[in-house]
Amino acid sequence: xxxxxxxxxxxxxxxxxxxxxxxxxxxxxxxxxxxxxxxxxxxxxxxxxxxxxxxxxxxxxxxxxxxxxxxxxxxxxxxxxxxxxxxxxxxxxxxxxxxxxxxxxxxxxxxxxxxxxxxxxxxxxxxxxxxxxxxxxxxxxxxxxxxxxxxxxxxxxxxxxxxxxxxxxxxxxxxxxxxxxxxxxxxxxxxxxxxxxxxxxxxxxxxxxxxxxxxxxxxxxxxxxxxxxxxxxxxxxxxxxxxxxxxxxxxxxxxxxxxxxxxxxxxxxxxxxxxxxxxxxxxxxxxxxxxxxxxxxxxxxxxxxxxxxxxxxxxxxxxxxxxxxxxxxxxxxxxxxxxxxxxxxxxxxxxxxxxxxxxxxxxxxxxxxxxxxxxxxxxxxxxxxxxxxxxxxxxxxxxxxxxxxxxxxxxxxxxxxxxxxxxxxxxxxxxxxxxxxxxxxxxxxxxxxxx
Amino acid sequence: xxxxxxxxxxxxxxxxxxxxxxxxxxxxxxxxxxxxxxxxxxxxxxxxxxxxxxxxxxxxxxxxxxxxxxxxxxxxxxxxxxxxxxxxxxxxxxxxxxxxxxxxxxxxxxxxxxxxxxxxxxxxxxxxxxxxxxxxxxxxxxxxxxxxxxxxxxxxxxxxxxxxxxxxxxxxxxxxxxxxxxxxxxxxxxxxxxxxxxxxxxxxxxxxxxxxxxxxxxxxxxxxxxxxxxxxxxxxxxxxxxxxxxxxxxxxxxxxxxxxxxxxxxxxxxxxxxxxxxxxxxxxxxxxxxxxxxxxxxxxxxxxxxxxxxxxxxxxxxxxxxxxxxxxxxxxxxxxxxxxxxxxxxxxxxxxxxxxxxxxxxxxxxxxxxxxxxxxxxxxxxxxxxxxxxxxxxxxxxxxxxxxxxxxxxxxxxxxxxxxxxxxxxxxxxxxxxxxxxxxxxxxxxxxxxx
Numbered sequence: 001x002x003x004x005x006x007x008x009x010x011x012x013x014x015x016x017x018x019x020x021x022x023x024x025x026x027x028x029x030x031x032x033x034x035x036x037x038x039x040x041x042x043x044x045x046x047x048x049x050x051x052x053x054x055x056x057x058x059x060x061x062x063x064x065x066x067x068x069x070x071x072x073x074x075x076x077x078x079x080x081x082x083x084x085x086x087x088x089x090x091x092x093x094x095x096x097x098x099x100x101x102x103x104x105x106x107x108x109x110x111x112x113x114x115x116x117x118x119x120x121x122x123x124x125x126x127x128x129x130x131x132x133x134x135x136x137x138x139x140x141x142x143x144x145x146x147x148x149x150x151x152x153x154x155x156x157x158x159x160x161x162x163x164x165x166x167x168x169x170x171x172x173x174x175x176x177x178x179x180x181x182x183x184x185x186x187x188x189x190x191x192x193x194x195x196x197x198x199x200x201x202x203x204x205x206x207x208x209x210x211x212x213x214x215x216x217x218x219x220x221x222x223x224x225x226x227x228x229x230x231x232x233x234x235x236x237x238x239x240x241x242x243x244x245x246x247x248x249x250x251x252x253x254x255x256x257x258x259x260x261x262x263x264x265x266x267x268x269x270x271x272x273x274x275x276x277x278x279x280x281x282x283x284x285x286x287x288x289x290x291x292x293x294x295x296x297x298x299x300x301x302x303x304x305x306x307x308x309x310x311x312x313x314x315x316x317x318x319x320x321x322x323x324x325x326x327x328x329x330x331x332x333x334x335x336x337x338x339x340x341x342x343x344x345x346x347x348x349x350x351x352x353x354x355x356x357x358x359x360x361x362x363x364x365x366x367x368x369x370x371x372x373x374x375x376x377x378x379x380x381x382x383x384x385x386x387x388x389x390x391x392x393x394x395x396x397x398x399x400x401x402x403x404x405x406x407x408x409x410x411x412x413x414x415x416x417x418x419x420x421x422x423x424x425x426x427x428x429x430x431x432x433x434x435x436x437x438x439x440x441x442x443x444x445x446x447x448x449x450x451x
Numbered sequence: 452x453x454x455x456x457x458x459x460x461x462x463x464x465x466x467x468x469x470x471x472x473x474x475x476x477x478x479x480x481x482x483x484x485x486x487x488x489x490x491x492x493x494x495x496x497x498x499x500x501x502x503x504x505x506x507x508x509x510x511x512x513x514x515x516x517x518x519x520x521x522x523x524x525x526x527x528x529x530x531x532x533x534x535x536x537x538x539x540x541x542x543x544x545x546x547x548x549x550x551x552x553x554x555x556x557x558x559x560x561x562x563x564x565x566x567x568x569x570x571x572x573x574x575x576x577x578x579x580x581x582x583x584x585x586x587x588x589x590x591x592x593x594x595x596x597x598x599x600x601x602x603x604x605x606x607x608x609x610x611x612x613x614x615x616x617x618x619x620x621x622x623x624x625x626x627x628x629x630x631x632x633x634x635x636x637x638x639x640x641x642x643x644x645x646x647x648x649x650x651x652x653x654x655x656x657x658x659x660x661x662x663x664x665x666x667x668x669x670x671x672x673x674x675x676x677x678x679x680x681x682x683x684x685x686x687x688x689x690x691x692x693x694x695x696x697x698x699x700x701x702x703x704x705x706x707x708x709x710x711x712x713x714x715x716x717x718x719x720x721x722x723x724x725x726x727x728x729x730x731x732x733x734x735x736x737x738x739x740x741x742x743x744x745x746x747x748x749x750x751x752x753x754x755x756x757x758x759x760x761x762x763x764x765x766x767x768x769x770x771x772x773x774x775x776x777x778x779x780x781x782x783x784x785x786x787x788x789x790x791x792x793x794x795x796x797x798x799x800x801x802x803x804x805x806x807x808x809x810x811x812x813x814x815x816x817x818x819x820x821x822x823x824x825x826x827x828x829x830x831x832x833x834x835x836x837x838x839x840x841x842x843x844x845x846x847x848x849x850x851x852x853x854x855x856x857x858x859x860x861x862x863x864x865x866x867x868x869x870x871x872x873x874x875x876x877x878x879x880x881x882x883x884x885x886x887x888x889x890x891x892x893x894x895x896x897x898x899x900x901x902x
Contacts, residue, residue, distance in 0.1 A: 006549050007530065010496065014553050015489035015560065022490060034825045036802035036832030039469050043461035043579050044495075044565060048518070064513045064535065066569035067499070075571075079458060084515065098457050102465050104850050106835065109466070114495060118517035120526075128494055143835040145814060152818075264815060351487035363596060364715060367603075371719075374485045381487030384557065384594040399555050 009119055009127035011331060013338070016348035021334045023345070023446035024161055025112060028132045028328065031157040032110035037134055040109050042091035044116075047080040050094055060086055060117040084116040088133045088327065093314035096137055096321055105139035105321075106146070112330070126331055135325030137313055142322040144257060147289040147309055148264045154305055154326045155269045158293070162343035162448035163333065165296040168272055168305070170261050171279035172289055175254025176227070179241070182248035183223045189284060190214045195228050196280035203229075228278040235262050237275040257288060287311040291326055295336070304333050346445045347400040350379045352437055353419070354396040355405045357386035362407065369407060369417070372432040378442065380405070397422055402441050405430070460570060460578035462782060464789070467799035472785045474796070474897035475612055476563060479583045479779065482608040483561035488585055491560050493542035495567075498531040501545055511537055511568040535567040539584045539778065544765035547588055547772055556590035556772075557597070563781070577782055586776030588764055593773040595708060598740040598760055599715045605756055605777045606720045609744070613794035613899035614784065616747040619723055619756070621712050622730035623740055626705025627678070630692070633699035634674045640735060641665045646679050647731035654680075679729040686713045688726040708739060738762040742777055746787070755784050797896045798851040801830045803888050804870070805847040806856045808837035813858065820858060820868070823883040829893065831856070848873055853892050856881070 013021055029039070051061055062084040066072040085091045088111045096103065112132045119125040134153060136146045151168060158166055176195075177188035185191050194209045201209070203225050210221040223244060230240045238255050258275055265273030281290040286308035293305035307326030314321040337343050353373060355366040366382045373380050381401075383392050389406070396404050406418045406427075419435060420427040436442070464472055480490070502512055513535045517523040536542045539562050547554065563583045570576040585604060587597045602619060609617055627646075628639040636642050645660045652660075654676050661672040674695060681691045689706050709726055716724030732741040737759035744756035758777030765772040788794050804824060806817045817833045824831050832852075834843050840857070847855050857869045857878075870886060871878040887893070 006545070007494065007496070007498075007533075010494035012493055012546065012549075013491070014550060015491055018490050018492065033801035034828070034830045036800065036830055038466035038800050039473060040466055041463070041469065043458065043463055044567070045458070045461065045579070047458075061518045062515045063518050064515050064567075067512045067514050067534065068569070071569060071571065075569075082458075083518065094457070095463065098463075099465060108832070116495070116515075118519070118522060118526075120522065128496070145835050149818075149833070149835075264818075267815060268818065349487065349489050350484035364718060367600075367715075367719065377485070379485045379487055381559070382600070384596050384600075 009125060011126060011128070011335060013334075016345055017338050019345040019348070019444055020162075020337060020343055020446050021330070023343075024330060024334055024337075025130075025132070027160050028112065028157050028330075029110070031160060032132075032134055032153070035108075035134075035153045035156070037108045037110040037153075040092075040095065040111055041113055042085070042088070042095050042111070044084055044114070045082045046085055046091055046094060048083045049080060051083055051085065051090060053090075060119065062116050062118050086117050087115055088113060088131050089135075089313075089325070092133070092135060092137075093321070093323075097314050097316045100139070100316060100319070100321075106136050106142060107138075108134075108136050110134045126335075129329065129331035130334075132328040132330050133307075133325060135313075135323050137321050137323040139319065139321060142324065144260070144288075146324050147257065148261050150307075150324055150326055151261060151273065151289075151291060152264065152268055154291075154293070154328070155272045157328070158305065159269075159272070161333070162337060162446060163295060164298060164342065166272070166293055166304070167274050167296060168265075168291060168293045169274045169276035169279050170258060170265070170289060170291055171275070171277055172254040172258040173286055173308075174250050174288055175241070175258055175277070176280075178248040178251030178254055179227050179244075179246050180224065182246035182251055183220050185214065185216055185220055185224065187214060191216075191224060192280040195224065195278060198225075198228060198278050230275070230277040232262075232275050233271065233273070234266050235259050235275075237262070237277065241277070254288075261289060281306065281308055285310045285312070289324065298336060301332065301336055304329050341449055343446055344449045346440070346447075347402065349399050349401060350444060351381050351399065351401045352378050352441055352443075353380040353403040353405050354392065354401050355380055355382045355407075356389060356392040357383045358406070358408050359386045362386070365407065365415075366405075369405060369432045373405075373435070376436065378437065393420075393422055403437060405432075460576060462577060462579070462786060464785075467796055468789050470796040470799070470895055471613075471788060471794055471897050472781075474794075475781060475785055475788070476581075476583070478611050479563065479608050479781070480561070482611060483583075483585055483604070486559075486585075486604045486607070488559045488561040488604075491543075491546065491562055492564055493536070493539070493546050493562070495535055495565070496533045497536050497542055497545060499534045500531060502534055502536065502541060504541075511570065513567050513569050537568050538566055539564060539582050540586075540764075540776070543584070543586060543588075544772070544774075548765050548767045551590070551767060551770070551772075557587050557593060558589075559585075559587050561585045577786075580780065580782035581785075583779040583781050584758075584776060586764075586774050588772050588774040590770065590772060593775065595711070595739075597775050598708065599712050601758070601775055601777055602712060602724065602740075602742060603715065603719055605742075605744070605779070606716075606723050608779070609756065610720075610723070612784070613788060613897060614746060615749060615793065617723070617744055617755070618725050618747060619716075619742060619744045620725045620727035620730050621709060621716070621740060621742055622726070622728055623705040623709040624737055624759075625701050625739055626692070626709055626728070627731070629699040629702025629705055630678050630695075630697050631675065633697035633702055634671050636665065636667055636671055636675065638665060642667075642675060643731040646675065646729060649676075649679060649729050681726070681728040683713075683726050684722065684724070685717050686710050686726075688713070688728065692728070705739070712740060732757065732759055736761045736763070740775065749787060752783065752787055755780050792900055794897055795900045797891070797898075798853065800850050800852060801895060802832050802850065802852045803829050803892055803894075804831040804854040804856050805843065805852050806831055806833045806858075807840060807843040808834045809857070809859050810837045813837070816858065816866075817856075820856060820883045824856075824886070827887065829888060844871075844873055854888060856883075 207221040210216040288309035290308035292303040305328045309324040311322045313323035370380045404420045419430040658672040661667040739760035741759035743754040756779045760775040762773045764774035821831045855871045870881040
């Protein structure tokens, strides 16, 4: 476990823990690139106006301002107050509008960056954390097929991580909204807000709230909860919804879309995808498919990967940019992996070989050996002083460096090299221009632990 | 060139430009790891007290505060005012103290992160930029050898980047301070501050300032400028300094240290290292070796990689942690590479192959082909709709995707696959379980352009 951080809500990792995080980040990047997503980064700050456009989150936003007040006043007058981004969707939307003339639509991008939220320090939620987002954004239109594809890309990415079994839960806003309309409830966002609290409050409380806060009758509340109780790992949710006897055009559109997602889910990622008609997602801007992901056995951790379709990710004059995307909460995931020892790095440092020194004058020769090894991708470092060999070996042992290299000059001037595997104690002659460690020792690897 | 950013001082790259930046970051990371440096990241924020401990930079610091004022007041009362870090050295020093019980000393780490400085928007300097730092920090003592090694690691890293020839300029604070003392100037920091302006003001102006501001005689000013005029690519600077006839113990120590750095520089990186006795470095905390790096022909860009030795990087009670390190200004370097087209990505997107659709029902089969290719590390994407082949090829062409894959079902039910290199127009039969693109098309590569 990580030591207690000196500032709560701002997690920092020790070097061995960072290797686990790097493995997660590398795996995500590699997968996203294999699926043809381009990397972008946006600046950490946006104007406050831009950030608060979607409302409701202002309490969590960190404004930034120069400590030198006169400089700050001049800058604010010129460009507005600035603040740190709290997600990667709002900045991406702004980037798309800023650069629309330079991008090819549909534009596929991934973005892995830190975001900041001014959570209360005492409740232990992160105030700085890393998100990994993928989105596809179109110019004017965006084929529905991307709603299917993006879920599959995330399943591919998550499947390669050292994490427990997961379930990607999918729902559709049109389905829910059409159903509510079909039973006479027209304020769909208000109904969804109540349904969103199902896991927290339970069905009875939500039924009561639907009647009190949204003006539903007991029958309407009952029907809405019946819809939310449907959960299938295949397309059979369609019949279950139909059995509730509600007719609505938007409902049909939603059913058909969700059925298309599930059909490919069953075919391409069996057991990974669930049609879960209780999924509401808090944010108002989703307009169709919505996604959430839970780790089986870790449901209380909350969703580790969420997103959805937004018909209007961004607008610029008369242009509209629809999008669909998902976002992984990397820090939440890595904190859980580290906190429960779900994965381990094969060693704690990148170094595979310590080149020892036989005497103080041999440092430069040792660097020559190191250069030869590095040319073949073998990470190594050279001892800083010619301490006794036992001490140099201990240096390697303490750090988890598996090999120590010894060079010596014989009386006849010939240099001999040997390399010792300090785990087994085996020491063998080695040629600096040829020797390779076993493949599993070449680089640090991270794998799920057996715990 | 990048489009004008919407907020000056906060550069953002287009996807093709980002590939160049990623290449630089990947190359640095790979090199640092080959030399046995561990990755760490620190939080983006420190307390203002921590940041201002070294003084002088307060005008440039961005404080952060929640927009919700009541939340903010409570947090400041509890943990102090927070601000964004302006470099990676101050946070690293704090990290070392926080985690001293969990680290092995000497501790080698690299750290690649964004930093923020509240520069005036109008002078065009970046307010958000990426630094790549390496440091070695010891507990109590740190062998001088690391001063030699770290310069060589940075030379190795910079040599692998698509940048013009560079010179790493090295000097030594002890040498300068001892020399000044030897000629009767005791306020070394004040002398260094004047010498630091040599490139900007020229020798005459600096000589005058030394007399006016530091109280030097004309002879003392002359001697200080003679020292600063010494520049050699080998160890001959020692004789040139001795010829000035100044005797001082600290001067001898500095000469001996710098000679050791240069001896290995000549041996291991000929032509890359210069003993430049005018290098002063602004910051007060350096105590021995100091480094700066310029791109030949781009001297006005300023130093792209700087650092030095600090006998007291951090302290904790009675413990002192000496360190030596260098920091690359990645954004400055990448801006120059992009601005002058010094390097180019082999294509603008990660995708190597577009899998086309013969009809709307073939999407899932096309995904099967894509899955087979991705299993061999071939980045690909599937067309979102079965537009005419000409349109699908145009989609690939516009993005710089080199290959388009075609699958069709013959009358006898047999599926045939072909792949077209859209640059040459050559189209050949291909097996999705076996086909590989030429090695140079497998991944995006970035290389120095011929311009």
